[in-house]
Each structure stands twice: as structure tokens, then as C-alpha cells.
Amino acid sequence: MAIKPAFTIAQQVQQLKTRGMLFHNEQDATHYFSTISYYRLKGYWWDTQNDRVNHTFKPNTYFETIIERYNFDRHLRLILFDAIERVEIALRTKMIYHMSLKYGALWYIDCNLFNDNVKHASHLTHIFxxxxYSQEIFKKEHKRKHPHQDPEAWKILEVVSMGTLSKLYKNLAHQIPEKTIIAKEMGLHIHSELSSWLEAIVYVRNIIAHHSRLWSRNMVKRPKDDIATPMFDWLDQPLTDVQKKKPFLIISTLVYLTNKVTPGHHIKDKLLELFNNHPDVPIYKLGFLNNWNNQSIWK
Incomplete structure (x- = not known):
């Protein structure tokens, strides 16, 4: 395959025009391409093409429509990151509290508390x-005062990533009562359900942290949707395959978990307001279809 030449912003705009994209204001397009790359925006116009070989656009495809999708997706990610923060901090707090009280300050080191010792060793490497890497004051104080002592769980687990925390929780021995206690305090009766949800949420968190696109994206990690005896309003109608593979399902898990860990939150209200403020954005591209708003959790 021949290496393509780099295009100026003017050439990028002209290429889109040649392929059939319309512009209400080309000067605005020039501004956007100076701050948002062509290939970042490409993900938002991909489905507006009628020929994905020649990359020609469907009639009446406007650049401004693409920008609205982009801005919608950016606001969506900000709302979801707020929800993920609440879930992450609650999980971190509950793991530190319950496990430390029962098994001591250094429980995270004890391989007997985990299912897979090989994974546990790998997780410990990441944890340390x-x-x-942390620049927290309490970390520096620990290193200064206790240079040869492993830090207590409430110190070290406060700075690990959500991904590492999720893996540590999943690898806890199933027979440990605290694993189920933590799941119940997060709103689920079964620890495997929480593990599934956390894994999917970490995946979305990484997308958001890298400012990547959620719009019309298929989720590689998909949480369980058929949970046992939900404690709160959940999805009480069958989901289509599209709803399971698009962000809809993971977004629903975040609403459910925040209902438990931060009652009175406004995550769902913010999402619904976002949808209402962008009535021309086809949210079915995110899996919000088939009377999604009649599901108990979204009513």
C-alpha cells in the first residue's frame, strides 16, 4: 500500500467536499480541523458514508452534524467519568475497609486470600x-519513615488504578465472605456479577481517559445483563444484541451502581438532559433503542 501524503487543512476540507459532504460555514470547519484531527472526527462520520470504499457521503450530510455528534460524545464521556469516579472510590473504600479489618493491614500480600497465585504475583508487581510512581504526600512520608516496610492496604490501594483494583477483587478467593459483602454493598448479590461489571467499566474508563470515542463503538468488554434478583430498578425487558454490544448496557450498569453508592446523584438526570438537548443526535448508535426509556432503570 502506498504511503499517503499529508494534507493541509484546506485540502482536508476540499476532500470532504469532493466526497459529497456539505458545509454551512467552511471557515468553521477550518477552525475545527486546526484543533481536532481529521481522523478523530472520522469516527463520527463513518456511518454517514454510502460507499465505504470510495468514502462518498450520503445526500445532505453536513459537517456541522458531525461536530454536534462530536460534542455530544464529549459531554457524554464527562458525565460517565463522573459516575466511574463514584464507583471507583466506593469500591476502593470497601475493599480496604472490609479486607483490612478481617485480614490485617497487609492482606493484599497474602497469596492464601487469592484464587490464582500467578495472577496475584503479577497484580502485586503492578501495585508496588x-x-x-505516586507523588502523594502519604506515600513519600511512608518511604521516608519506613523505607523497608510494606505499606498498609489503606495507603497502597489508595493510589492503584481502577484496573488493578478490579483485577485484585476478581482474584479474591470465592469462599471469602468479604468478597460477597463488598458486592452486596455495591448493589449486587453475587461477586461474579460485580467482577463482570467492573471489568467492563474499567474498559470504558480507559476509553474516556484517552479521550477516545464512545460514539457508535462496539464494546470489547460486556457486563452481565441477567443479574440475579436486582436490589434496585434494573433492565426488566430483554436486550437486543446491539444493546449488549453498544455502550447502552455499560452505561446502565453505571446508573445502577451510582444509585447504590451515591444516592441522590444526578448522573441519570444529566444523561437524559444531554439526550434532550441533542434531539437530532441518533442515540440508537449507542444502543439506546427499542423503547429503552421503558426499562425500569431509565423510567
């Missing part, structure tokens, strides 16, 4: 590496 993340602690070493």
Missing part, C-alpha cells in the same frame, strides 16, 4: 509499581 503504581505506589512507587
Amino acid at each position: 509499581r503504581e505506589f512507587d
